[in-house]
Amino acid sequence: MTHWLVPWAKPYFGQEEIDLLMETARSGWMSQGARVRALEERVGTLTDCGHCVAVNSGTAALDVALKLMDVGPGDEVIVPAFAYIASANAILYQGATPVFADVEPETLNLDPKAAERQVTDRTKGIIALDYGGHGADWQTLRALARERGLFLVEDAAPAFGGAYRGRALGTMGDVGITSFHTAKIFTCIEGGMVFCRDGEQAEHARMIRSQGESPKAKYVHHVLGHNYRLSDVHAAVGLAQLGRYDEVRHRRAEAAAYYTERLSTVEGVRVPLVLSGHRHAWFLYSVRVPTRDAVRRRLAEAGIETNVSWPQPVYEQDPYKRFFRETCPVAEETCRSVLGLPLYFELKRDDQDLVVASLARALETRR
Numbered sequence: 001m002t003h004w005l006v007p008w009a010k011p012y013f014g015q016e017e018i019d020l021l022m023e024t025a026r027s028g029w030m031s032q033g034a035r036v037r038a039l040e041e042r043v044g045t046l047t048d049c050g051h052c053v054a055v056n057s058g059t060a061a062l063d064v065a066l067k068l069m070d071v072g073p074g075d076e077v078i079v080p081a082f083a084y085i086a087s088a089n090a091i092l093y094q095g096a097t098p099v100f101a102d103v104e105p106e107t108l109n110l111d112p113k114a115a116e117r118q119v120t121d122r123t124k125g126i127i128a129l130d131y132g133g134h135g136a137d138w139q140t141l142r143a144l145a146r147e148r149g150l151f152l153v154e155d156a157a158p159a160f161g162g163a164y165r166g167r168a169l170g171t172m173g174d175v176g177i178t179s180f181h182t183a184k185i186f187t188c189i190e191g192g193m194v195f196c197r198d199g200e201q202a203e204h205a206r207m208i209r210s211q212g213e214s215p216k217a218k219y220v221h222h223v224l225g226h227n228y229r230l231s232d233v234h235a236a237v238g239l240a241q242l243g244r245y246d247e248v249r250h251r252r253a254e255a256a257a258y259y260t261e262r263l264s265t266v267e268g269v270r271v272p273l274v275l276s277g278h279r280h281a282w283f284l285y286s287v288r289v290p291t292r293d294a295v296r297r298r299l300a301e302a303g304i305e306t307n308v309s310w311p312q313p314v315y316e317q318d319p320y321k322r323f324f325r326e327t328c329p330v331a332e333e334t335c336r337s338v339l340g341l342p343l344y345f346e347l348k349r350d351d352q353d354l355v356v357a358s359l360a361r362a363l364e365t366r367r
């Protein structure tokens, strides 16, 4: 394993996490129980969503979300071409057809105009995601969905803690989700959350989470479900993490602002913007640079780990090649130039200075 001077991400796992984990282990109850309910309540308070349903991954949450939207064979669902594969996988799990649309050059989120061009009489809905923690253009997407009678699913897997016009990301669509995977800002190690619109939707989501079982009668199953249950052990980790909710968000935002300030004088780097009305969650600090792969190699030689989210449009991945309709130029260019710089809770100013200096040097030697 490479020992990085500055890794790309570093999950923070402190004494609180260990204490709550041990307490859960000793309690005699480790599967889904009181701690999962407490996590749902805590996340509900932080997002002002009264109907949160915890599951064991963001991917499971997306599957639940599309089942709640009653997606099936013959339906088309629009999804950004620049996305994590899980957003598209959720469409294929339903036997439906993913339709790829391009993203906006500033935020790298679904371009509502590009999405509109893909609407046909088979389109049932749209999945949009909040790239790196910056909200999509939810106002325009909501207007489009309303006008064309489509559902809107928010994939806020990377965006827990962000907001749009004062409302928490995850709660923008007809249903939304987030992820608590280890690499995320707050983690359960593995885990996810479905943000439901009302109690009825949440009850349905709970049934899908647990084999379609009736909330009233054990071993009576009303719908086809899964085992998507989160354990209390994972929820305990999440609860400990959320104890530092404000501090972590603040530190990441500070680190992002420092990068932006320092990189403003480095030629050739396009820094991420925060558009008005948005509160960035700062899961990723993704710049765009020319000759990205060479720059990345030079940074690695200097001991700096970076991340490329994502290197290919989803329609170039094997399971999706047959769904290709048209090239998405912004997505393609982004896949060639995007580079995630190190960003984590314990990142020090000195580390950031090293990243900035090494990036400047890597770009200079390119010329």
Ligand SMILES: Cc1ncc(COP(=O)(O)O)c(C=O)c1O
Pocket (backbone or CB within 6 Å): 057, 058, 059, 060, 083, 084, 086, 087, 129, 155, 157, 158, 179, 180, 181, 191, 192
């Ligand atoms: C945009 C997006 N959607 C969905 C997921 C899936 O979440 P999980 O890894 O918790 O299944 C991720 C994970 O990185 C993601 O980035």
